Amino acid sequence: MLKILSILFGIIAISISIILFSANSSFITIYAQDTQYYNNTNENNNSSSLLHELKNIKTILESKVTKLATALQIASNLPQILQPPDINLVDPKVKGIPENADIEKRKIAKILLDQFKEINSILYYFNNGDIYFDEPFHDQLNLTATNFAFRDYYQVVNHTKNTYLSDAILSKATGLNLAVIATPVINHQNEPIGILLGTINFNNYDKFLQSLNLQNDTRLVMIDKNGAKLGDSYKNETSIATKSFEKKEQFSHLTSFKNTLEGKSGSIVEKFDGKESQITFLPYDIFQNKRILLLIQDCNSDGNDSNKCIENNNNKELNLINENVLTRLGSFF
Numbered sequence: 001m002l003k004i005l006s007i008l009f010g011i012i013a014i015s016i017s018i019i020l021f022s023a024n025s026s027f028i029t030i031y032a033q034d035t036q037y038y039n040n041t042n043e044n045n046n047s048s049s050l051l052h053e054l055k056n057i058k059t060i061l062e063s064k065v066t067k068l069a070t071a072l073q074i075a076s077n078l079p080q081i082l083q084p085p086d087i088n089l090v091d092p093k094v095k096g097i098p099e100n101a102d103i104e105k106r107k108i109a110k111i112l113l114d115q116f117k118e119i120n121s122i123l124y125y126f127n128n129g130d131i132y133f134d135e136p137f138h139d140q141l142n143l144t145a146t147n148f149a150f151r152d153y154y155q156v157v158n159h160t161k162n163t164y165l166s167d168a169i170l171s172k173a174t175g176l177n178l179a180v181i182a183t184p185v186i187n188h189q190n191e192p193i194g195i196l197l198g199t200i201n202f203n204n205y206d207k208f209l210q211s212l213n214l215q216n217d218t219r220l221v222m223i224d225k226n227g228a229k230l231g232d233s234y235k236n237e238t239s240i241a242t243k244s245f246e247k248k249e250q251f252s253h254l255t256s257f258k259n260t261l262e263g264k265s266g267s268i269v270e271k272f273d274g275k276e277s278q279i280t281f282l283p284y285d286i287f288q289n290k291r292i293l294l295l296i297q298d299c300n301s302d303g304n305d306s307n308k309c310i311e312n313n314n315n316k317e318l319n320l321i322n323e324n325v326l327t328r329l330g331s332f333f
Helices: 002-023 045-075 103-115 137-141 152-160 203-210 242-246 255-261 306-312 323-327
Strands: 036-039 119-125 131-135 177-186 192-201 218-224 229-232 264-272 275-286 289-298
Touching: 045 103, 045 177, 045 192, 045 203, 045 264, 045 275, 045 289, 103 119, 103 131, 131 137, 152 177, 152 192, 177 242, 192 203, 203 218, 203 229, 229 242, 255 264, 255 275, 255 289
Parallel strands: 036 264
Antiparallel strands: 119 131, 119 192, 177 192, 218 229, 218 289, 264 275, 275 289
């Protein structure tokens, strides 16, 4: 057990070093894709500056997910997890194995939950998508389904045998809006024996984006490729709520969003929530999926002519990354 703890503590230390180094270097990116620059106006210094700052934010967010995925991948190779799941332990009354069954696997799950506060729960599936266990156990008791072969993360991992970061989903145990990191459990004979998963708590994304202290007329959101919100800089908006998941059309109808699905990035002026806004958009690929950042600035907040929104903001720097933000990273990673 001490050896396991030592390994996981090592992951934390290495990951934080990656995050801090990446945030200060324009040359370090993790799982980043080359994006095209797109504008419905001439290229300008403002668009370039905002995209540069969004790329810094993207690098930090990538590092966050990479840390969690690395922890799951290491855990999936531990002897306790590699011991094949025992179908005879499954009790339909508790929608998986009992709380006191296969204790060694549950211990690994509890260590992950203790060390990585961004994770809501740890689950283990059989190869067919049936639930083996869900930790914490009370989440398992609250499950409204016991087979998850219909989920995007199961289908991708089952097909590719590689780690996958899911789109936003509504949990069958808690009803919350969350995402899943799923990694295959493959034995020493290179045979898949199950899938290990961790669910991501979007409250951590909210806290990080809100720590940037953007101006009142500026909003930064992270969404998935369907338009579901994962994180929001607005303090009165909670990304983990069911309501947030159900409002996907708020972002998916935007031209800026549609451009990101084509791999484009840049700035355009369009209506958002009935207001003329400059939206700077940046997509990026991570663990076989896509994430999108939208920086939304209200054109009319200072009485500006909406047609001159980008022009009037040419020299406006957001300074999303600074030493004050860096000193607070430990609270969210």
